[in-house]
Amino acid sequence: MDPLRVGIAGLGTVGGGVVRLLAANAPLIAARAGRPIAVRAVAARERGRDRGIALDGLRWHDRAEALAADPEVDVVVELIGGAEGVARVLVQAALAAGKPVVTANKALIAVHGASLAALAERAGVALAFEAAVAGGIPVIKTLREGLAGNHIARVAGILNGTCNYILSTMRESGRGFAEVLAEAQRLGYAEADPAFDVDGIDAAHKLAILAALAFGRPVDFAAVHVEGIRAVSALDIAYAGELGYRIKLLGIAERTPDGIAARVHPCLLPMAAPLAGVEGVFNAVALEGDFVGSVMLEGRGAGAGPTASAVAADLIDLARGRLTPVWGAAAGRLDAAPALPMSAHVGAYYLRLMVRDQPGVIADVTAVLRDHGISLEQMLQRGRSDAVPVVLVTHATGEAAMRAALTRIAALAVVLEPPALIRIEEA
Amino acid sequence: MDPLRVGIAGLGTVGGGVVRLLAANAPLIAARAGRPIAVRAVAARERGRDRGIALDGLRWHDRAEALAADPEVDVVVELIGGAEGVARVLVQAALAAGKPVVTANKALIAVHGASLAALAERAGVALAFEAAVAGGIPVIKTLREGLAGNHIARVAGILNGTCNYILSTMRESGRGFAEVLAEAQRLGYAEADPAFDVDGIDAAHKLAILAALAFGRPVDFAAVHVEGIRAVSALDIAYAGELGYRIKLLGIAERTPDGIAARVHPCLLPMAAPLAGVEGVFNAVALEGDFVGSVMLEGRGAGAGPTASAVAADLIDLARGRLTPVWGAAAGRLDAAPALPMSAHVGAYYLRLMVRDQPGVIADVTAVLRDHGISLEQMLQRGRSDAVPVVLVTHATGEAAMRAALTRIAALAVVLEPPALIRIEEA
Numbered sequence: 001m002d003p004l005r006v007g008i009a010g011l012g013t014v015g016g017g018v019v020r021l022l023a024a025n026a027p028l029i030a031a032r033a034g035r036p037i038a039v040r041a042v043a044a045r046e047r048g049r050d051r052g053i054a055l056d057g058l059r060w061h062d063r064a065e066a067l068a069a070d071p072e073v074d075v076v077v078e079l080i081g082g083a084e085g086v087a088r089v090l091v092q093a094a095l096a097a098g099k100p101v102v103t104a105n106k107a108l109i110a111v112h113g114a115s116l117a118a119l120a121e122r123a124g125v126a127l128a129f130e131a132a133v134a135g136g137i138p139v140i141k142t143l144r145e146g147l148a149g150n151h152i153a154r155v156a157g158i159l160n161g162t163c164n165y166i167l168s169t170m171r172e173s174g175r176g177f178a179e180v181l182a183e184a185q186r187l188g189y190a191e192a193d194p195a196f197d198v199d200g201i202d203a204a205h206k207l208a209i210l211a212a213l214a215f216g217r218p219v220d221f222a223a224v225h226v227e228g229i230r231a232v233s234a235l236d237i238a239y240a241g242e243l244g245y246r247i248k249l250l251g252i253a254e255r256t257p258d259g260i261a262a263r264v265h266p267c268l269l270p271m272a273a274p275l276a277g278v279e280g281v282f283n284a285v286a287l288e289g290d291f292v293g294s295v296m297l298e299g300r301g302a303g304a305g306p307t308a309s310a311v312a313a314d315l316i317d318l319a320r321g322r323l324t325p326v327w328g329a330a331a332g333r334l335d336a337a338p339a340l341p342m343s344a345h346v347g348a349y350y351l352r353l354m355v356r357d358q359p360g361v362i363a364d365v366t367a368v369l370r371d372h373g374i375s376l377e378q379m380l381q382r383g384r385s386d387a388v389p390v391v392l393v394t395h396a397t398g399e400a401a402m403r404a405a406l407t408r409i410a411a412l413a414v415v416l417e418p419p420a421l422i423r424i425e426e427a
Numbered sequence: 428m429d430p431l432r433v434g435i436a437g438l439g440t441v442g443g444g445v446v447r448l449l450a451a452n453a454p455l456i457a458a459r460a461g462r463p464i465a466v467r468a469v470a471a472r473e474r475g476r477d478r479g480i481a482l483d484g485l486r487w488h489d490r491a492e493a494l495a496a497d498p499e500v501d502v503v504v505e506l507i508g509g510a511e512g513v514a515r516v517l518v519q520a521a522l523a524a525g526k527p528v529v530t531a532n533k534a535l536i537a538v539h540g541a542s543l544a545a546l547a548e549r550a551g552v553a554l555a556f557e558a559a560v561a562g563g564i565p566v567i568k569t570l571r572e573g574l575a576g577n578h579i580a581r582v583a584g585i586l587n588g589t590c591n592y593i594l595s596t597m598r599e600s601g602r603g604f605a606e607v608l609a610e611a612q613r614l615g616y617a618e619a620d621p622a623f624d625v626d627g628i629d630a631a632h633k634l635a636i637l638a639a640l641a642f643g644r645p646v647d648f649a650a651v652h653v654e655g656i657r658a659v660s661a662l663d664i665a666y667a668g669e670l671g672y673r674i675k676l677l678g679i680a681e682r683t684p685d686g687i688a689a690r691v692h693p694c695l696l697p698m699a700a701p702l703a704g705v706e707g708v709f710n711a712v713a714l715e716g717d718f719v720g721s722v723m724l725e726g727r728g729a730g731a732g733p734t735a736s737a738v739a740a741d742l743i744d745l746a747r748g749r750l751t752p753v754w755g756a757a758a759g760r761l762d763a764a765p766a767l768p769m770s771a772h773v774g775a776y777y778l779r780l781m782v783r784d785q786p787g788v789i790a791d792v793t794a795v796l797r798d799h800g801i802s803l804e805q806m807l808q809r810g811r812s813d814a815v816p817v818v819l820v821t822h823a824t825g826e827a828a829m830r831a832a833l834t835r836i837a838a839l840a841v842v843l844e845p846p847a848l849i850r851i852e853e854a
């Protein structure tokens with residue numbers, strides 16, 4: 001049978017991985033795809049560079065967009081990255097030319113996925129991005145096909161391996177964020193500019209995609225509330241442990257009667273929760289369906305091998321002619337529930353204050369909480385010195401009330417440092 | 428668009444769950460499937476029985492095989508169960524009539540899947556069985572599609588919730604097998620006749636199916652080595668804990684240079700292994716792919732809801748026209764590696780003896796091990812009384828040597844009870 005002819009844009013770590021996988025497992029892939037999947041063309045800068053992969057006999061394009069017009073390319077694999085620029089131009093051009101696209105580009109799909117999916121649907125071709133979320137873990141396929149009979153109530157995930165590595169290492173070593181980040185950078189687990197990861201943006205891109213698939217609606221990155229892990233301290237990790245929790249950066253999307261909530265932030269997670277046990281660079285996604293109950297998927301969320309595995313799965317689906325609308329259903333049948341702002345959030349909170357060690361401090365703090373209708377489940381206070389930590393755990397509280405109370409508490413004269421506020425999740 | 432018309436055979440717990448799911452989530456399913464999926468006919472005994480589901484207007488067949496011939500049935504859903512009898516006759520008749528089949532019947536697929544798949548391929552229709560393994564966890568789809576670009580080296584799973592519940596409860600409570608089994612039966616977690624579960628047969632059916640999909644070969648139940656959990660004692664669970672292990676019933680399929688090994692037996696698993704943390708009635712499957720690395724899926728492995736979720740996913744694939752060969756590749760492209768016998772197994776072993784408390788006992792036992800070339804990693808001996816337990820942990824050892832040594836050790840006059848031998852797995 002005729003091969004599926006692939007054009008790959010971007011020959012970095014992931015691009016090299018895809019070329020290697022398609023070569024190494026070619027007979028297996030041909031059997032599973034029902035036809036060979038052959039790289040026919042590539043586009044990258046620096047043609048002469050040694051990438052350790054065989055590129056002989058491939059068509060070479062200096063401009064990625066040329067792949068969209070290459071008559072020997074049936075499907076474009078976009079591995080350049082970035083929400084704008086060349087990647088976006090290429091994907092638009094390929095879809096407009098009626099060519100299916102496979103991409104690992106979470107930023108592009110999160111930010112421009114809605115319009116790109118509409119373009120793909122008009123052209124009647126696939127826009128596939130299993131590799132964009134959680135590396136080799138087939139979470140896109142699971143949401144869109146494996147659990148397709150379920151209304152999904154909630155998706156929660158550890159979606160950024162860099163943050164999870166940093167938080168795991170902080171907990172194990174007792175060291176602070178800056179020191180562990182520096183080490184992660186030396187070890188290659190964090191980028192020189194770590195903002196994308198540690199500020200939660202990468203996780204938010206992925207969560208936006210998961211929320212779209214879980215709830216059958218076009219991706220809406222702007223609706224995701226995003227907080228990163230820079231403010232998480234070793235002290236709070238230790239207190240969380242004492243209370244029976246681990247601190248994790250989670251991406252959480254929930255359907256409530258009022259709409260869809262999507263948020264990325266650090267949170268306290270009970271140690272017995274399945275996600276709490278996911279350590280280091282691993283990713284995991286926990287899903288709640290109305291019939292299936294809880295399902296969790298765990299695996300390597302990044303790296304050349306896992307990402308190439310996901311790209312290969314998308315290519316095999318294409319070669320087999322297995323088609324699924326981008327958000328799980330055709331455009332006219334998508335969900336229209338509104339996005340909820342973070343101010344509508346209700347949950348328990350962990351609040352840690354550094355206060356002057358004098359009579360009446362607790363009375364002052366708890367009076368503020370009382371004024372805002374916030375009730376306490378637990379309080380820890382320990383030690384005697386000029387400044388002592390006080391840890392408060394609330395019952396379920398509205399975010400708006402908590403924020404208002406926090407502003408007043410932070411302004412108390414006896415409160416010596418900006419308070420630490422971390423949300424608590426049950427799973 | 429025309430609905431996909433479903434005929435359901437068997438209206439027990441699972442059949443009722445499928446009817447309920449397809450009704451409750453009909454608009455969602457129609458959106459995801461691109462067309463309605465409508466139950467049109469059912470076959471069951473006792474037509475008048477109240478099942479708590481609406482069956483008005485459905486075509487009723489007293490004989491399940493009649494669904495195969497019903498002109499208003501496009502796809503047959505077989506939820507009767509059992510490797511032989513009505514279920515087998517129905518599935519054969521449906522495939523022979525050119526109708527796709529969706530089934531939750533692990534025994535049927537494990538025992539007769541090879542010939543049924545050949546029949547389905549000749550007829551050019553699907554034989555789908557996501558619900559047959561690990562309930563709602565989409566492990567069939569993950570192996571056959573999500574990780575299709577990988578050579579799978581190993582599949583290991585907790586595949587029987589009854590056994591996992593019993594072992595978890597034995598560990599937590601310190602009670603023995605018989606007592607915990609009786610409790611599980613009272614709670615409805617174990618059948619009145621528990622043999623199918625506790626003797627490992629159910630897990631072996633599922634493992635046989637996973638092995639077929641992982642390695643791209645027709646299912647071969649006869650090649651699975653099966654041991655159950657009746658011989659696992661509270662004492663061994665306690666010793667395992669002391670050594671840093673949990674005892675789990677695992678199904679494991681591995682590709683070795685010599686062929687495919689598939690076995691179900693209790694084993695010691697390091698506490699840090701992901702599968703070791705899966706407790707109670709949950710199921711989990713850990714997969715090792717050459718590019719993706721480790722992936723683990725966890726969820727509810729049984730029950731009406733999870734099983735119905737899997738059946739619905741198969742029906743949606745059918746309605747969308749997403750087709751995949753039963754074992755992942757067409758018949759001519761399947762793997763022909765031989766099945767390996769258990770005697771070829773190599774691994775570490777846990778051996779617990781009850782011995783007379785007298786000088787020279789350890790010398791006698793270790794002399795036998797030495798004679799068979801078995802080296803020890805650890806030994807525990809404790810307490811003083813007439814009969815004392817001795818626990819030995821070996822380095823990697825061949826099964827045949829271990830068995831031969833065990834026969835000799837069991838025959839020693841100082842060994843007072845039949846020895847307990849449990850294999851050790853690293854993950």
